[in-house]
Amino acid sequence: MSKRKPTTRKGFKPFSINHMDSITILCTYQSLHMAARHQMYLAHPSTIRQSAHHWLEKVGVTIRQGARWNTLLNEFCDSFRCVLPIDDENNPVTKDKPTTD
Numbered sequence: 001m002s003k004r005k006p007t008t009r010k011g012f013k014p015f016s017i018n019h020m021d022s023i024t025i026l027c028t029y030q031s032l033h034m035a036a037r038h039q040m041y042l043a044h045p046s047t048i049r050q051s052a053h054h055w056l057e058k059v060g061v062t063i064r065q066g067a068r069w070n071t072l073l074n075e076f077c078d079s080f081r082c083v084l085p086i087d088d089e090n091n092p093v094t095k096d097k098p099t100t101d
C-alpha cells in the first residue's frame with residue numbers, strides 16, 4: 001500500500017496548454033526523471049524545482065519546497081499524464097503490485 005499523502009487541489013482554475021507550454025512540461029518531466037532516477041541534472045536543480053512547482057501550482061497541487069525528487073516526479077506525472085508521453089512501456093512511476101490473498 002502506498003504511503004503517499006493525498007495532495008490538495010485547492011484553487012484550480014482551468015487553463016489551456018499551448019504548444020510552447022507542452023514543450024516546457026515535457027522538458028520539466030525529463031529533468032525531473034533524470035534527477036530522480038539518475039541523479040543527473042539537465043539544468044540547475046533550483047530551476048527544475050521552480051518549474052515543477054510552477055506547473056503543479058497551476059493544477060492546484062501544493063508540495064513543500066524541499067520535497068524529494070521522486071515525490072516531485074510522481075506528482076508531476078499524475079498531474080500531467082495526458083500531456084506526457086507515458087504509456088505502459090514508458091512509465092517512470094512504479095505502480096503498486098496487487099496483493100493476492
